[in-house]
Amino acid sequence: MPERSSDFDKALRAFIKRVYDNMGGMVVSAMIYLGYHLGLYRALEHAGPVTSEDLARATGLHERWVREWLRGQAAAGLLDHTGDERFSLSPIAALVLANEKSPAFSAGAFAALPAQMNVLEDLLTSFRTGIGLPYDAFGPQGAKGVEGMLAPWFRTMLVPLVLPRLEGVSAKLDAGAKAADMGCGTGVALVEMARAFPRSTFHGYDISRHALEEAERNRRQAALENLTFHDAREDGLPGDASFDLITAFDCIHDMTHPAEALGAMRRSIKPDGTCLIVDINAKPTFEENVAGNPMAAMMYGFSVLSCMSSGLSHPEGAGLGTLGFSEPVARRMTREAGFTRFLRHDFDNPVNAYYEVRP
């Protein structure tokens, strides 16, 4: 066997570390899931440096388990170890992991982790057959996971920041207008809008039973009467040019038939209405996505786990995938659907692109 150079060994070790760093990410993600669902971050938020005994007492959990979790979280750099086996959540970490009202809150994004891992066996089959899994394959947890990822943005940005930038839209909604959200998921965007504009009526369309059930729960909890959800499989957008506003948040790239969905939006919007399409801020080529997007690996992974999989859950599915609805694709597809005006907005959000599209 030829002697291996030390450069080779160094490169080999570095590559093994790169591979195991991914396992580290997976396991720390699992710990974030536990911390969120067990209320550990919330208990740490205003507690100052605590011992595992303090935290176990505050949460009613077993001390030995809490101790191991605290040590792991500190080793991952998510908690601060202040010495003496005391741990604390910094104010910045609290905004991301504990405070559900913060726009930076991200712990909810881990809510679907078990369901996402659970579909791996089925995806072995998908790679062989080409047929992916619809959103409902993740069960109710899937809808909650999407909500966890996107709701902080809807709750803090949509009504105060985004809608006012769309020409005339907030004024119409104030006066009383008709609006729809395509691929509404658990309906958080609609709840925010329906609450802010009580004179308007809002309609949510989705094909996920679990998302629609959760949406209806969210509507009831908010006690809103101007909001209705529709199962788009039987009761889709009516195509009657009756809507002043139609939104679509992070869903066109998931659809098996995105061209048809855009066509239905075009037929359903009033001649002077506005569509807001928010989708992943994808670049036209793989090279640009990898060079410009530090989350590209995660996004291609999510594509296989859910977005492309959902888009291929029908034999003729388009399967655009998480990074498949870039601006040139959005311009072409909206033009082909019959829209003539396309304006991109910038809200300093590295993840999403905002397209104001009109007939």
Ligand SMILES: C[S@@+](CC[C@H](N)C(=O)[O-])C[C@H]1O[C@@H](n2cnc3c(N)ncnc32)[C@H](O)[C@@H]1O
């Ligand atoms: C990533 S989720 C986004 C959900 C929601 N817009 C949000 O931002 O929280 C994509 C959603 O699109 C829905 N969807 C996929 N194909 C659809 C279709 N043809 N019509 C309506 N909804 C669809 C899925 O069921 C899923 O709820």
